[in-house]
Amino acid sequence: MDPRTQLHARLGTLDAEDAAGAHAQATVELDQQAVGRLSRMDALQNQAMAQAQARMRNAERQRIHAALKRLDDDEYGYCTDCGEPVEAKRLMADPTIPRCLDCTRG
Template identity: 55%
Template sequence: MADGLSKTQLAALKNLLVKRQSELKALDDEGANWRGTVELDQQSVGRLSRMDALQQQEMAQAEARRRTSDLARIDIALKRIAEDEYGWCAECGEPIAYKRLEIDPAAALCVNCAR
């Protein structure tokens, strides 16, 4: 545990990580329909054009990639908590400021190393 990071702060940050993880998984489940194959229904009235549908599909896929990346960062942060390495910069080994972790609880680098 980093200097100055209390057990209460650590528990609060872990709760933020777990909550965000659940939210991202729920969003990923909801977005599955938008990422599927685009089919043009010639019989549908008021349908989106194929280009619009392809654009929506691509946006949904990009959002899914971002969520996958965010979930991986959260998994790593939760693993670091379990191994009592959370709150220390993965690059230089210095403590990560609590304010930075409040903003991004999955942060693995201090402000200086993140630049």
């Protein structure tokens, strides 16, 4: 599968995950009929985890868009730091990788 197809497929997956997790990120309402404060604490914890997952998906979405821009600019597969080719195995493992292994290591 070519990188562009792979990146667009991942964007679709992220959108589906966002839609599925939207309810979990909503404001936690105080429900007097529920068991009590432990239920509210659980709901708040679940909300915090859902929000953290949404932030991680947004960060991945940004990496995907950056990789798509590199594809459009014919710079995909080249290190954004040194300009040398990024190792094929790295790109196969994660097509959003912007840097070669040497530059990543520092």
